[in-house]
Amino acid sequence: MTAVLDRLLHPGGRRRSPTDFFGQADRLRREGRYAEAASLVASGLALDPSSVTGHLLAAYLHIAQRTIEPAKREFRWVLGRDPAHPRALLGLARIALEEGDLVGCRECLSSALRAYPDFPEARAVLDAIAAPDASAAPTAAPPRLERLRLPGAARALVVVDTQGRALVERPAVEGAGPRLARVARLAGAALHRAGFGPLRRAILDDREQTDFIRADSALTLALALPRTTPIPQGLLEVNRLWGAVQHELAVTRDEKPVPPPDSIRRVS
């Protein structure tokens, strides 16, 4: 098909070089025309299978079309040729983040920034997912807030602290706490870049449910309700739970340990 197109587009003209194909593919990519761009990249790579530009474009186009495994292979191919390639490292870092591999993500971004310190995209993502300050981490286990009453229609409630530790996870779903913490940090970084300040509230819609989120510098709370929930009602519910969490935390802080019976002195 591509060959036919090529003949039609260049009747009697010179044979197109890989650079022509990749240049045209990049232009189409810039217009969001990913499938057509991918077709041209395939043609270019057929002529020059060892082109770093071609493999990098192929990786971008796989990501754009949400096909992650082939994208990973293409980025790795590029890094096999150029281990410090910043764009390939950023691409792999973002895939690692999607897969929940924060350590791998940070390693890729740090490598890219070591080679190219002036790489704003890598810096922005690394700043957003930087490891929490270990010295500021509380040594005690996080308080468990088990007494919170969820609305009848609630599908889930997750509360995390700044370290990403879950204070509440109902129901317990693997990775829900870290995911919420990650989303809050990325959103906070995007708001900061836009000049808006730290994250306070969020509403996330997918096809089936809406997550209502409240956040401050210490906590992030996400309440999942059915998608059909009116926004004002969802906001009311999340505000009520936010208040209840603050109350429970205050009670936990103020509770004095009850002395064990042996320590009670008899008064004679």
Next chain:
Amino acid sequence: MSRLKLALDLEGTSRGRQVRDIVEGLGRLHWVRGALVVSPDGFVIAAEVPPGLAVEPLAALAATLGRDLEVGASRLGHGAFQTALFSADDGTVLLAASRIGFVVALAEPQANLQSVRSALSEAVTLIEAAWAPGEAAPAI
């Protein structure tokens, strides 16, 4: 110039123009400071942002966040991620998923968020309509 080439060029021009129109339309809404369309790999397809705002880092974060929301929703079996709204004291970032990437709007605190959300949904509908035909991905 062959008719086929002319048709492809016209289609490309109209799609490129369309995505720029979408971004400009969002940017013209009351109390909207800027808008952009970002591909899932973080590439800026079109942007209208105030001078002084570094668009590439914001686009990288928006695409990373959008992908995280997409992957999370799909992993938890909730169906596709559609829209998100993140508010701070001085403004709101709205983000919607589309076939070609993420549509982002930056709204001031005074903005009517329901109107901006609706405009974002309309933008996604326009993109879906313009990009749907013949976009089957060939193997690279």
